[in-house]
Amino acid sequence: MLDIFLTTKDATATPIWLVRAADLKVWCAEHAGAGAAWVETSGFKAESGKVLLIPDGSGGLSGAVLGLGDGSDPFATGALVGALPVRTYRLAGNLGQAAENAALGFALGTYSFTRYSGKPREYPRLVLPDGIDGEEIGRIASAIFLVRNLINTPTNDMSPADLADAALTVANAHGARTKIIVGDDLLTENYPMVHAVGRAAEIAPRLIDFTWGREDAPKVTLVGKGVCFDTGGLDLKPSSAMLLMKKDMGGAANVLALAALIMGAKLDIRLRVLIPAVENSVAGNAFRPGDVLKSRKGISVEIGNTDAEGRLILADALTEADSEAPDLVIDMATLTGAARTALGPELPPFYTDDDALAADIAASATAASDPLWRMPLWKPYDAWLDSKIADVNHVSDGAFAGSITAALFLRRFIDKSKAWVHFDIYGWAAKPRPGRPVGGEAQAIRALYHLLKRRFG
Incomplete structure (x- = not known):
């Protein structure tokens, strides 16, 4: 406490x-x-x-x-x-x-x-x-502080290697079993898009993977976007857009905090956490607009814009998550500016084609005072991702519905899971409010913790 x-x-x-x-x-x-x-x-x-x-x-x-x-x-x-x-x-x-x-x-x-x-x-x-319950309040506050500290730390001290160390600290505190795949080993173990996005950085990309809980418990897998800094790649961001890009690992930060809550409360879950950790940098070996990448799932992906890198690394991680056919897959990512345009910084959208799960999430968001809003996986927009030379383009060629098309791209990598939900979070408090200073912020994890306690507590 x-x-x-x-x-x-x-x-x-x-x-x-x-x-x-x-x-x-x-x-x-x-x-x-x-x-x-x-x-x-x-x-x-x-x-x-x-x-x-x-x-x-x-x-x-x-x-x-x-x-x-x-x-x-x-x-x-x-x-x-x-x-x-x-x-x-x-x-x-x-x-x-x-x-x-x-x-x-x-x-x-x-x-x-x-x-x-x-x-x-x-x-x-x-x-x-x-x-x-002071112990419970303390767990929740500590999880929120973890998110804030991870996001607020600049990339010179929060590289993919540092993020992996932070994940190990969380995992080891609860006796989780860990595995980290680094650099060219990502190619050997078939995570080609994680490698492609992160290979131009000085510090090698990696996949962080840990499991916890009894093996025959309901399987819940958390996937978090760990882009420790995003230059935009060869589709370079303007400097003003780079200023907050230390927060592009906000999905990973929130996933780690949610995992800490689950393990700290000893929920009866077989928990798995997957975090692809990269920097999207510029160098001679950076992936390029127009490249076609092979994904872990075998789907070929045409690169429409190197500044839409998060969905690429998530796709490989989601494929691995899906391979175990878990009861629930949750992915969290600071994915699109379109989500902020639609709903602003304080109301993250979520996407799922499971109506019962969506209703439970909405109820939990209200109960936990952790606002969320369901957005549609509008299937007609899936055609906007068509490619003439590959199985799919990872972005559409228009300016509309960017958060929806990103979710539809991720949806292609989920087949076996009983349920899947994607959160397009901001991970940042843009204006100060009581108890919420400007800076990194936890989003959706209190609602998800409430949901998981109800389902598996």
Whole structure:
């Protein structure tokens, strides 16, 4: 459990009231006197994430009020950590189902990326509300911090080799069995598109593969895009588009964090994790627009644009995932700008042709306050990937439906799996919100963890 949490009651803990803007007058009526007068004097309006410290008669602190605005942000408590003096607090009143998110939001507010600058600091502590599992909240917060740290680390310290080391740390912590295929061994073991995308980089491409859990348990395989930096290849990105490309391994980061949650909770799953880790670089041996690559599945792929490299490495990994006919394959990738154009940075789309799975994911997303939106695998667009010289082109020649056609390309590499779902995530918080600073961000893993606990817990 995180050391910011206390599980025992503390009579000296300072109360924090969570108040919606529409309920502020009611709160003032219930706390008539100095507290209500101070709210009026300060001009506090209970806007989301705003914190008001309530003084006592001797100049000390009697409590704090956190504004919730319209109540739409479940993690507004993330604003508390930076606004409160270091001491022990409790959440006042009956929070009901909001208590779990309130505790998680408080934990998320303690995050900062300090690898290169900044100093460790002391944080206020929170007495957990009744019925809240501090161990579980700690696991979830730690998984989110793992995602953020991995994505925020620049590529000079998060190369394919460093990403493999990070994966080994997660796997070894839970006794998983690991295998890593590096460089030209990818050709020997038939991962030709992973090799082709990563071969121009100074640090060799690799496939990270680990398994955990009893062999006869339901099989769940996670596949994460691990492009540690994306120049665009010979279809070179402009410099402005390269600035955030350290985050192009966000799918791998989220998959590792989800795996850590699954193993930490000891879910009854035969878990397998596959992460193709590469840099998409420029050199004389880089793959080219117009090349035809052979895939692990045997499908020949014409390269329409070297800046659409993620789906190539995922295709080889998905083929291997599919070979075991698992009960569920989940792939996660920072795949297309089209997904951001359609839904923005905070609402990742997902694709599946399993309606029951889609309904379960939607329900879990709501329950976990982890927003997701189903998008269609619109089969008529599959023809947009036709090639005159190969089995398929990996991109269409038009500007429309880029996230859908990417998902349709990946769908070609799934045959045997009982269910498959693809998440086109952003992996980055573009604007600060309470407990969610600008930088790398976990997306979809809380919803997926909720789903897997329900199905296999």
